[in-house]
Amino acid sequence: NAGVTQTPKFQVLKTGQSMTLQCAQDMNHEYMSWYRQDPGMGLRLIHYSVGAGITDQGEVPNGYNVSRSTTEDFPLRLLSAAPSQTSVYFCASSFRTSGDNEQFFGPGTRLTVL
Amino acid sequence: GEDVEQSLFLSVREGDSSVINCTYTDSSSTYLYWYKQEPGAGLQLLTYIFSNMDMKQDQRLTVLLNKKDKHLSLRIADTQTGDSAIYFCAESMGNYGQNFVFGPGTRLSVLP
Numbered sequence: 001n002a003g004v005t006q007t008p009k010f011q012v013l014k015t016g017q018s019m020t021l022q023c024a025q026d027m028n029h030e031y032m033s034w035y036r037q038d039p040g041m042g043l044r045l046i047h048y049s050v051g052a053g054i055t056d057q058g059e060v061p062n063g064y065n066v067s068r069s070t071t072e073d074f075p076l077r078l079l080s081a082a083p084s085q086t087s088v089y090f091c092a093s094s095f096r097t098s099g100d101n102e103q104f105f106g107p108g109t110r111l112t113v114l
Numbered sequence: 115g116e117d118v119e120q121s122l123f124l125s126v127r128e129g130d131s132s133v134i135n136c137t138y139t140d141s142s143s144t145y146l147y148w149y150k151q152e153p154g155a156g157l158q159l160l161t162y163i164f165s166n167m168d169m170k171q172d173q174r175l176t177v178l179l180n181k182k183d184k185h186l187s188l189r190i191a192d193t194q195t196g197d198s199a200i201y202f203c204a205e206s207m208g209n210y211g212q213n214f215v216f217g218p219g220t221r222l223s224v225l226p
Contacts, residue, residue, distance in 0.1 A: 004156075035216075040218050041218055042202060042216035042219055043216040044216075045214070045215075058213065090156055090157065101145055101206050102159050102162070103159070103214065104159075105156035105157040105158070108156050
């Protein structure tokens with residue numbers, strides 16, 4: 001199993017550009033989520049999905065869109081990048097009904113918006 | 115919203131014990147977690163504790179939970195240089211318990 005994979009590892013955008021961060025998992029997990037990590041603030045939940053076709057907003061959803069057309073993939077779209085979106089983005093997945101809710105994290109995408 | 119707090123930095127000497135503290139706010143959290151993040155990597159689950167437990171021990175790791183004070187701690191015995199990392203405390207929230215609220219992370223530096 002590859003676990004949770006994310007691409008790209010690094011990305012530089014100009015203000016106003018759009019892009020999609022890719023996330024895939026091969027563990028047949030129902031639950032997937034996106035977090036952003038900023039210094040001194042821990043990880044904050046952007047969007048999450050409890051299964052294919054179902055998504056919902058987290059704590060900081062503005063400026064981001066998601067969709068979940070398959071169990072494996074959960075892309076995060078930045079519609080019009082802003083410098084405030086400079087961050088490290090982590091995708092995570094877990095079994096929806098697992099007792100301990102352990103989440104498995106991808107290696108992260110470091111995004112810089114100029 | 116819910117808030118999880120941790121001190122940001124901790125330095126210890128190799129071989130000593132490290133204690134990382136965390137306070138959380140949601141008394142309904144079923145599980146509380148400790149994740150480790152090494153430089154340039156994602157988060158790795160270290161251990162977790164069910165909310166009806168006071169203590170959990172796993173090799174060099176001891177987790178203590180004081181539910182009354184909403185205080186969680188992680189003790190690492192015989193700390194090694196390989197333990198240098200950022201440690202995140204997290205509580206689970208939401209209908210399915212999979213939405214995590216993370217603390218800001220404690221950067222542990224282990225000095226030789």
